[in-house]
């Protein structure tokens with residue numbers, strides 16, 4: 001998501017704003033071209049963050065670094081260090097920037113539906129759409145970390161150094177969205193549990209068989225990458241007084257895993273998809289809600305989804321994915337166009 005956001009910020013930025021990127025890996029040249037400076041490094045590297053603090057007058061921070069839910073269960077303590085330690089470091093950087101320049105620093109934190117923990121499948125199915133304040137008892141380290149990040153952000157925004165004589169009020173303007181699974185036509189996710197959605201589509205387009213690690217009737221919310229980026233920019237652009245919360249749900253579509261498979265087979269008739277649930281990863285998906293109530297985001301900052309599952313396939317995924325895998329038999333133009341047409345109907 002960070003890479004897509006860099007391009008969007010580059011297009012949307014004001015005349016005097018510079019974009020400074022920090023990533024653990026070197027950026028691809030086309031993404032690097034959107035930045036004024038790009039550092040290779042880690043958000044857990046204190047001296048590097050101190051250097052950034054000294055070098056720049058930072059006005060906004062978009063903190064996208066995290067170890068996701070599946071990877072986090074293999075190394076929970078490392079996930080905690082990166083996800084919570086890294087968030088704390090960046091919030092501290094924001095607060096210190098605010099202190100040295102006397103201006104509130106805006107901070108964007110992508111939270112996740114992983115903060116929810118549905119106690120069992122029956123409750124998940126009966127609950128339908130969940131509000132921000134319901135079922136916040138995560139089952140994964142990643143979910144615990146995201147919930148901790150939300151609380152830390154609220155603390156830095158409203159209560160930081162409560163007892164200090166030289167405290168400044170509201171050093172950080174913390175804004176967060178609880179994202180569903182995100183599907184990108186350009187990049188493959190890794191280390192997440194919602195990965196089965198994008199993996200199924202990319203595998204079919206590349207002409208590879210796919211074994212889905214959850215049951216066909218598994219349902220969680222998803223959205224496309226452009227919707228995720230659009231929601232981030234919209235929330236960050238909203239005037240502070242209209243925001244009644246720090247953390248918002250957003251929603252787009254909530255397909256079952258076998259709905260994905262149906263549309264993938266329609267678009268790529270030779271796709272081979274099997275379902276072979278992995279009990280551990282299935283239990284994570286079963287702990288996430290079927291759908292999120294995004295009425296607060298709609299009311300406060302005008303969030304609206306752009307897609308249904310069908311229009312996400314026909315208007316975004318199929319055209320883009322097909323050009324990415326353009327030399328595989330699975331993406332033969334005639335079949336693709338027919339599938340996109342059928343989806344539109």
Ligand code: AKB
Nearest residue numbers: 068069112192193194
């Ligand atoms: C994951 O699967 O861990 C992420 C998420 C839902 O936050 N994609």
